[in-house]
Structures are given as C-alpha cells and as structure tokens.
Amino acid sequence: MNALRSAAAFRHVRIPRVHVTFSQRSAHSHATASWNRAAVRSGPHHFHSNFYLPPRPVPPNSRTFRQLTQQEKSVPQSTTTTAPKEATPAAPKAAISNAVQRRRDWAIVRRLAVHIWPKNDWGTRGRVVLGVGLLVSGKLLNVQVPLFFKEIIDTLNIPLDAQSTVWVVCGSVILAYGAARIGATLFGELLNAVFANVGQRAVRTVARQTFEHLLNLDFKFHLSRQTGGLTRAIDRGTKGVTFILQAILFRVVPTALEISLVCGILTYKFGWDYAAITLATMAAYTWYTVRTTAWRTQFRRQANSADNKAATVAVDSLLNYEAVKNFNNEQYEVKRYDTHLCAYEKASVKIATSLALLNSGQNVIFSTALTGIMFLAAQGVINGTMTVGDLVMVNQLVFQLSMPLNFLGTIYREVRQSLLDMEVLFNLQAEHTPAKDPPDAKPLSLSGGKISFENVAFAYHPDRPIFRDLSFTIPAGKKVAIVGPSGCGKSTVFRLLYRFYEPSAGRILVDGQDISRVQLASLRAAVGVVPQDTPLFHADIMHNVRYGRLDASDEEVVAAMKKAHVHDTVTRLPDGYATNVGERGLMVSGGEKQRLAVARALLKDPPILFFDEATAALDAQTESELMKNINATLLDSARTSIFIAHRLRTVVEADVIIVLKEGTVVEQGTHEELLREGGLYYSMWQEQAADTFSE
Numbered sequence: 001m002n003a004l005r006s007a008a009a010f011r012h013v014r015i016p017r018v019h020v021t022f023s024q025r026s027a028h029s030h031a032t033a034s035w036n037r038a039a040v041r042s043g044p045h046h047f048h049s050n051f052y053l054p055p056r057p058v059p060p061n062s063r064t065f066r067q068l069t070q071q072e073k074s075v076p077q078s079t080t081t082t083a084p085k086e087a088t089p090a091a092p093k094a095a096i097s098n099a100v101q102r103r104r105d106w107a108i109v110r111r112l113a114v115h116i117w118p119k120n121d122w123g124t125r126g127r128v129v130l131g132v133g134l135l136v137s138g139k140l141l142n143v144q145v146p147l148f149f150k151e152i153i154d155t156l157n158i159p160l161d162a163q164s165t166v167w168v169v170c171g172s173v174i175l176a177y178g179a180a181r182i183g184a185t186l187f188g189e190l191l192n193a194v195f196a197n198v199g200q201r202a203v204r205t206v207a208r209q210t211f212e213h214l215l216n217l218d219f220k221f222h223l224s225r226q227t228g229g230l231t232r233a234i235d236r237g238t239k240g241v242t243f244i245l246q247a248i249l250f251r252v253v254p255t256a257l258e259i260s261l262v263c264g265i266l267t268y269k270f271g272w273d274y275a276a277i278t279l280a281t282m283a284a285y286t287w288y289t290v291r292t293t294a295w296r297t298q299f300r301r302q303a304n305s306a307d308n309k310a311a312t313v314a315v316d317s318l319l320n321y322e323a324v325k326n327f328n329n330e331q332y333e334v335k336r337y338d339t340h341l342c343a344y345e346k347a348s349v350k351i352a353t354s355l356a357l358l359n360s361g362q363n364v365i366f367s368t369a370l371t372g373i374m375f376l377a378a379q380g381v382i383n384g385t386m387t388v389g390d391l392v393m394v395n396q397l398v399f400q401l402s403m404p405l406n407f408l409g410t411i412y413r414e415v416r417q418s419l420l421d422m423e424v425l426f427n428l429q430a431e432h433t434p435a436k437d438p439p440d441a442k443p444l445s446l447s448g449g450k451i452s453f454e455n456v457a458f459a460y461h462p463d464r465p466i467f468r469d470l471s472f473t474i475p476a477g478k479k480v481a482i483v484g485p486s487g488c489g490k491s492t493v494f495r496l497l498y499r500f501y502e503p504s505a506g507r508i509l510v511d512g513q514d515i516s517r518v519q520l521a522s523l524r525a526a527v528g529v530v531p532q533d534t535p536l537f538h539a540d541i542m543h544n545v546r547y548g549r550l551d552a553s554d555e556e557v558v559a560a561m562k563k564a565h566v567h568d569t570v571t572r573l574p575d576g577y578a579t580n581v582g583e584r585g586l587m588v589s590g591g592e593k594q595r596l597a598v599a600r601a602l603l604k605d606p607p608i609l610f611f612d613e614a615t616a617a618l619d620a621q622t623e624s625e626l627m628k629n630i631n632a633t634l635l636d637s638a639r640t641s642i643f644i645a646h647r648l649r650t651v652v653e654a655d656v657i658i659v660l661k662e663g664t665v666v667e668q669g670t671h672e673e674l675l676r677e678g679g680l681y682y683s684m685w686q687e688q689a690a691d692t693f694s695e
C-alpha cells in the first residue's frame with residue numbers, strides 16, 4: 001500500500017493548497033509522483049499543466065450543499081485579504097431533491113459531451129477516437145505488466161541448468177515487462193496531449209458563448225448584476241468544465257476500464273470468486289469514500305467560513321486603525337481576530353483527523369480484500385491449481401487498482417463542486433434569454449428620421465410608472481429638445497427608442513415603422529448617442545474613439561477629433577493618440593471626455609442623434625464651448641437630433657422643445673413660444689436664470 005502511505009505523507013493540516021499534475025500514470029509512477037501533486041482543477045490556461053489549486057469551498061454533503069449561502073460559497077482568501085462579497089449570479093435554488101439534482105448533474109455532463117463529440121468538427125472527433133485508442137491501449141499494456149511479472153517468476157521458479165543465462169531463460173519476457181510499463185506511461189501521456197486540445201476547445205467555447213450571451217443581455221439584466229459576480233461565475237464555471245472533463249476522461253473512464261479488465265482476467269484465469277472479491281471491494285471502497293468525504297466536507301466549509309471572517313476582521317481593523325488606537329481597542333480587535341483563528345484551527349484539525357480516518361478506512365478495506373485474495377491464491381498454489389507467479393500476478397493486478405482509487409474522495413468532492421459552478425454558469429445562459437428579432441423583422445428603412453411616440457406606457461417598477469400615455473412627434477431632420485423636471489422620464493425616451501427596454505403599451509415609430517418589428521441591429525445602427533457619462537475603455541485614445549466605427553482609419557479618427565475640437569489637446573499629450581485613458585477613463589477630464597464622445601458619434605455618423613444630458617456634468621464655460629462645437633459639427637439639416645436636457649440654456653436654439661412632466665407632454669413649441677405661454681417651461685427658465693445670476 002505504498003500509494004496509500006505516500007498519500008498520508010502528503011497530508012495537509014491547513015486546507016491544502018496543492019500543486020498537482022492531472023495525468024493518468026502507470027501504477028508505479030503514481031506511487032512516486034503522488035496525486036497530491038497532481039492537478040485536480042485547472043483554469044482555461046492550464047488544462048494539463050501544473051497549477052495552483054485554491055482551497056475551494058466544497059459541498060458539505062450531497063443532500064444540503066445546494067443550500068450554501070453565498071458567503072460560504074465565496075473563494076476563501078488568505079487571512080490578509082478580504083473575501084469577495086459579491087453574489088454569484090443565478091445561484092441554484094435551495095432545497096431540491098437528490099433525484100432532481102442528479103438529473104441536473106446529468107444534464108450538465110450531457111451538455112459537456114457535446115463538446116467532446118461536436119457536430120461537423122472532424123478534427124475534434126478524430127482526436128477523440130485517437131484518444132480512446134490510446135486510453136484502451138495504455139490500460140491493456142498496464143494489465144500486461146503483472147502478467148509478464150508472473151511469467152518471469154514462473155520461469156525462474158523451476159530448477160535451472162547451471163549454464164543458463166538470463167537471456168536464455170527469461171530475457172525477452174523481462175524486456176516485454178519493461179516495454180509494457182514504458183508503453184502504458186507513454187500512452188497515458190499521449191492521451192493527455194491529444195485531449196488537451198479537446199478540453200481547451202470546450203473551455204473556450206463555453207466561455208465565449210457565455211460572454212457573448214452576457215453582452216447580448218438587456219440593460220435590465222446588467223443594471224441588476226455585479227460585474228465581479230459575473231466574471232467570477234464564468235471563471236469558476238469554466239474551471240469546472242476543465243475539471244469535469246479531466247475527471248471523466250483521465251480518472252473515471254480509465255479506472256472503470258482497468259477494473260473491468262482486471263475482473264475479466266481474474267475470472268478467465270482463476271474463476272469468478274477473485275473477480276467477485278475485487279468488485280465487492282470496489283463497491284465498498286467507493287461507498288465508504290463517498291460517505292466519508294461528504295461528511296468531511298462540513299469541516300472544510302467551517303474552515304473556509306472562519307478564514308473569510310478572520311480576513312474581514314483583519315482588513316477592517318487595519319483600515320480603521322485610527323479608531324482602534326483612539327479608543328485603545330487593540331486587544332479587543334486581537335481577541336475578535338483570534339476567535340475566528342480559533343474556529344479555523346479547530347476546523348483544520350478536524351480536516352486532518354478526518355482525512356486520517358478516510359485514508360485508514362480506505363486502506364483497511366483494500367488491504368483486507370488483498371489479504372483475502374492472497375489467502376485464496378496461496379491455497380491455489382498449495383492445491384497445485386496456481387503457480388507462485390499467479391499469486392504475484394493476482395496481487396499486483398489488484399494492487400494496481402489502488403493507485404487511481406487513492407484520490408477518489410478528492411475527485412468526488414471536486415466533481416460535485418464543479419457541477420455546482422457549471423450549473424451557475426449554464427443558468428446564466430438559460431435564465432436570461434435576450435429578446436430575439438421577430439422572424440419577419442426587416443431592416444429599418446430610413447427616410448429622414450421622423451420619430452413618433454404613440455400612447456406609450458412604461459415603468460421600471462410596476463408600482464412606479466414613468467409614462468402612462470406618452471405621445472409626441474419629432475419631425476425628420478429637426479433639432480428637438482426634451483426638457484422637464486428631474487424624474488419626468490427624459491432619459492427613458494432614449495432607452496425606449498434604443499430598445500434597451502420595451503414599452504408595456506403603445507408604439508414607437510421611426511419613419512412610420514414600429515421599432516419592435518424591425519431588426520434591432522439596424523435600429524441601433526441608425527441611432528447614436530452622446531451620453532452624460534462617456535464609457536471609455538482601459539485603452540488608448542485612438543482605440544476609444546475608433547470604437548464609434550471599428551473599421552475607421554487613423555485618418556478618419558483624427559478628422560473626427562479635429563471636428564470635435566479635441567485633436568490639439570490630444571497631440572499636446574506626451575503620448576498623443578497612444579495615451580491610455582486609464583480604467584474607466586479616469587485620466588481624462590469631463591470636458592475632454594465629452595469631446596471624445598462627440599468624436600465617436602461623428603465617426604458613427606448616425607441619422608438620428610441623441611444628446612442624453614451630454615453636458616450636464618460640465619461647468620457653464622465648457623458647456624457653452626461644447627455646444628458651439630456640437631452645433632457647428634454634428635448638426636446638419638439631414639440629421640434628426642434630440643437633446644435631453646436639464647439646463648434650458650443649452651436648448652434655446654432648438655426647432656421644437658417638448659416639455660415633459662410626470663411622464664406626459666405638458667407643453668411644446670419654440671423657446672420664444674414657450675416663454676410667451678408662461679407655463680412650466682417659463683417657470684423653469686426663470687428659476688434657472690435666477691440660479692445663474694446668483695452664481
């Protein structure tokens with residue numbers, strides 16, 4: 001039981017952070033290069049290579065592990081970092097029956113199987129066929145090793161001629177023994193190499209599909225989700241894909257094949273009783289391992305939770321050290337920290353002691369069976385029905401099975417966790433399907449860009465309606481402003497026109513076509529926006545502006561930047577257009593950002609252009625400069641432009657001003673007409689004029 005002993009030697013008292021190679025090895029190489037160093041989980045970049053296995057939270061037991069709280073599910077951190085707090089998206093519902101869970105797990109495995117045997121991908125299929133060939137050949141060679149060993153012993157176990165040499169007696173069998181061992185290992189490693197591609201392709205496809213799906217989801221979804229949670233779900237889910245594929249392809253299938261081969265050889269050569277003992281041992285071993293691992297999982301969960309809490313206390317106290325010092329509370333904080341360390345210590349001790357119990361139990365079951373088999377075989381030798389070589393062969397055949405089985409518990413635990421992570425990932429795709437174009441949808445055909453809202457009703461929350469019955473028309477090619485007090489739904493007009501949201505009643509028409517019946521992509525291509533807060537990528541200025549039209553040449557970008565009056569500012573920067581704007585554009589001032597947004601819109605050159613409070617964050621001076629630029633560059637007679645504005649001075653030149661209040665149009669006309677009317681617009685104007693005066 002070398003392998004079992006070597007596993008015990010590698011035991012970790014703390015939750016293990018282990019490096020391992022997930023490769024199928026021949027029996028003896030397993031005993032030396034222990035699985036404790038074998039990769040049990042790998043990320044998209046580490047399908048076969050060594051990698052860091054984070055101490056992950058694991059299912060407490062198969063009955064209740066779906067009920068883990070989010071906190072418990074977060075990846076435990078070292079005690080000097082804060083545990084991630086964001087919720088994992090679309091977590092599976094709590095309290096589902098075992099049968100339902102099993103069905104879901106199988107559904108996930110079936111979904112993965114599609115990637116192993118993808119339609120029309122003959123390259124991948126070829127690799128799979130080759131891989132299966134390598135797998136079977138490797139295992140066939142592996143079971144030959146004890147057979148050759150038997151031959152060697154039996155040939156030597158007869159009175160030999162004094163002149164005989166090893167070459168004459170059993171040289172060729174010894175060579176065959178060595179070749180079988182080398183062959184088994186080589187085939188195993190080749191299998192790894194062949195399947196690396198299949199596994200990585202599956203990971204890439206799942207990650208790409210999820211990412212694409214998330215980008216296609218509507219506004220509502222993104223507003224209600226934390227990005228950190230989403231990326232973590234993708235990360236963990238794709239790691240789960242790798243792990244499950246590896247576990248099935250390199251652990252479960254080869255081990256099952258080896259058990260069948262061993263049982264077949266034993267039955268064929270010595271009768272069914274050997275095979276019966278072997279099979280019964282495998283069943284008992286598996287049952288004990290699964291039960292004990294499920295029970296042990298609670299200790300890992302407790303340790304993870306204590307680790308997270310200790311980290312939270314440590315970070316909190318260190319960040320607020322001033323408060324700690326001001327009130328002389330160092331000892332109080334240490335005590336708080338130590339409470340969690342104590343819980344961690346207790347849980348870790350239980351992890352170690354229960355691991356000893358698991359390993360001991362596994363060893364007892366296996367060794368008992370091996371001892372029983374040795375008794376049977378020894379009796380066979382005494383009876384003359386078996387040779388000494390047969391006894392050695394039976395021993396080695398069964399012993400070889402202990403190598404892969406030594407990590408059964410770990411694999412079981414990790415497979416369950418991977419299934420959970422993948423369920424979260426696949427639920428993201430299944431539960432939030434983005435709206436599709438109707439089958440008869442045609443591309444939007446523009447003839448000027450007239451926009452009509454007809455009796456539109458809409459609410460973000462059912463109890464707080466934004467529009468009840470909104471109707472207005474924006475004439476083609478005109479410059480129109482939508483104004484009104486905060487919360488009157490000005491910005492929602494754009495979100496509905498861009499179909500970020502769908503109205504609950506009424507219609508929105510562009511040049512007489514109902515926008516819900518046209519192809520969404522064509523609608524969005526026709527509408528551009530200069531938003532209040534320009535989203536900038538963590539990239540250089542050239543990339544950020546080109547985002548308006550990805551196929552624009554450098555010259556076109558520069559021309560747009562010149563029109564937006566920001567070219568000179570950029571060329572004065574040491575790195576010019578190659579200047580990185582920083583994470584979310586933090587390196588760029590508000591005014592520059594707006595100009596970049598205008599340049600982007602100029603590149604897109606849409607027939608309908610929205611300014612969604614585009615200048616609201618700017619001071620009066622920058623605002624008036626920018627408005628001059630906009631008027632001079634973006635607004636030609638061919639373009640319908642809509643200004644959503646809070647500051648009325650930016651819209652005095654508009655052809656039509658629509659005044660909204662509580663989700664309906666209360667006034668409409670030119671600036672002069674509305675002032676003459678003396679209504680809401682007039683009072684807003686007076687109010688803002690007074691504010692400007694006092695400023």
Ligand SMILES: N[C@@H](CCC(=O)N[C@@H](CS)C(=O)NCC(=O)O)C(=O)O
Binds near residue numbers: 040
């Ligand atoms: N024989 C056990 C233990 C195998 C083992 O030693 N696993 C390594 C990881 S590859 C370990 O460090 N386990 C720690 C633990 O299970 O707490 C099993 O079947 O799971």
